[in-house]
Amino acid sequence: MLVESQPDLTVLGEADNGADAVRRAADLAPDVVLMDVRMPGMDGIEATRRIIASGGRSRVLVLTTFDLDEYAYAALRAGASGFLVKDAQPEDLLSGIRVVAAGDAVVAPKLTRRLLDRFADQFPVEGETENGQSAERLEMLTEREREVLTAIGRGWNNTEIAERFHLAESTVKTHVGRILAKVGARDRVQAVIFAYNTGLVSPDNHG
Amino acid sequence: MLVESQPDLTVLGEADNGADAVRRAADLAPDVVLMDVRMPGMDGIEATRRIIASGGRSRVLVLTTFDLDEYAYAALRAGASGFLVKDAQPEDLLSGIRVVAAGDAVVAPKLTRRLLDRFADQFPVEGETENGQSAERLEMLTEREREVLTAIGRGWNNTEIAERFHLAESTVKTHVGRILAKVGARDRVQAVIFAYNTGLVSPDNHG
DNA sequence: GCCGCCTTGGTACCCCGGTACTACGACCGC
DNA sequence: GCGGTCGTAGTACCGGGGTACCAAGGCGGC
Structure with missing residues (x-):
C-alpha cells in the first residue's frame, strides 16, 4: 500500500515463498525486489542468489531484522x-x-x-599501505613475545610453550597476556x- | 554555515590540518568530527586513528571523494x-x-x-577452495561444520557464533567438537x- | 645512582571451551 | 517404513586459558 501510494513506484507482484519469488521476478522483471530473508521453503538468500544469477537487471533489496x-x-x-x-x-x-532502483546501494544506519x-576486521590496513598498523603492533612486541606468539600460531598450548622454552607456565601466561593486549x-x-x-x-610451515 | 543554521547542531571548532584536528578534538570533545581524508601534513586517516584511539567519545565522519x-x-x-x-x-x-551522533553509522549510497x-569479494561463495592434501579433510565436514569452522577462523567465540547463526551455544559446541574430531x-x-x-x-593482506 | 623495560615467576580467581553423554525432528536412500 | 546422517539442543563436569595482582633480578640509558 505504501509503495502503491507513490506516483513513481508500482508493485508488480508479490510472493510468499522463495521459489515463487524467483519465478515472478523472472516473469515481471521488476527494477527492485524487496526480499524478506526468512521465508518458508526456499529462503530469501537462495532466492536472491538465483534472481541475481539469472542475469536480469532486477536488484534485490533485503529486509532483515535488527x-x-x-x-x-x-x-x-x-x-x-x-x-x-x-x-x-x-x-x-x-x-x-x-536509491537501489538508481543503481546505488543502501544500508540502514543501525546495520551500517x-x-x-566487521568490514574493518576483514581489511587490516597493512594490506595495502605497506607499513600499516599490524606491522607496527608486531614491532612493539619484544623478541620473546614474538617467539611466544609464533608458538601460539603453531597451535601450542601454554604447557607446551613452557616446556619447549624452558619456562614456567605462569611466565607463559604473562607473556600471552601482554601479547594479547599489544596486538x-x-x-x-x-x-x-x-x-x-x-x-x-605462514600456512604449512608449522612443525 | 549549513551546520550552524540547525538548532540542534553547533560547530565547536575547525582545523585545516590533521595535527590541529586531533588537538581540537581532544579539547572540544565534539560528538561528531567531520574529517576530510586529504589534508596537509598529517592526513585525515592518521588524525582519525588518533582521535578514536584517544578514547574520547567523539565519532568521526569522513568526507571522501566520489x-x-x-x-x-x-x-x-x-x-x-x-x-x-x-x-x-x-x-x-x-x-x-x-545519525553518527546517535551512535549509528552512515555511508553515502554511491559509496555503499x-x-x-568489495565486502562480498572478501567472502567467496562456498565451494571454491580447491586445494591439495588437506582438502579431503575439508570435504568430510558438513556444510554447517564448514560454516562454523570459518567462523572460528575469523576469531569468533562460541557465543558470537551462536548469535550470528541464531543457534544455541550448546549447538555450537556440538559442532565445534565434531569439527575438531574430524580435522x-x-x-x-x-x-x-x-x-x-x-x-x-585466507590471510587477507600482504598477498 | 636511579629509572624504566624485559623477563621471569608466583597466587588467586573466574569463565570459556571442550568433553561426554542423551535426545529429537527432518530428511534421504533403500 | 526404517536406518543413517545432519542439525539442533540440553545437562553436567572439569581443565585450560585469561585476568589481576605482586615481585625480583638483569640490563641499559640518562
Missing part, C-alpha cells in the same frame, strides 16, 4: 543491493527503493555500524589470526 | 563511523551527522555500492591453523 546476522552476509554474497530493517520508517523504505565494524586480540585464537595476517607464521 | 579509495578503507580500519561524499546534498550531510561489492585438531586454535592451511580462511 541485527546483521549470517543470513544478511550471505545475502550480500549473493549480490544484494542493500539492507533495510523491517520496521523502517516509511520514508526510509521508499528512499531505499529509489555493524557492517563497518589487540581477545584470546589466543585472535592472536593466531594476527600472526597469520602479519606473516609471522 | 570513489572509495584505499584512504577510505584505512579510515574505516581506523574506526570511522561513516563516509559521505564532499558534494553531498545539504540534507544528507545533516542527516548523516545526526562499492563497499558492498584432527586438539582445540579451536589448531582448527584455525587448519582453516588457514586448507584455504578455507
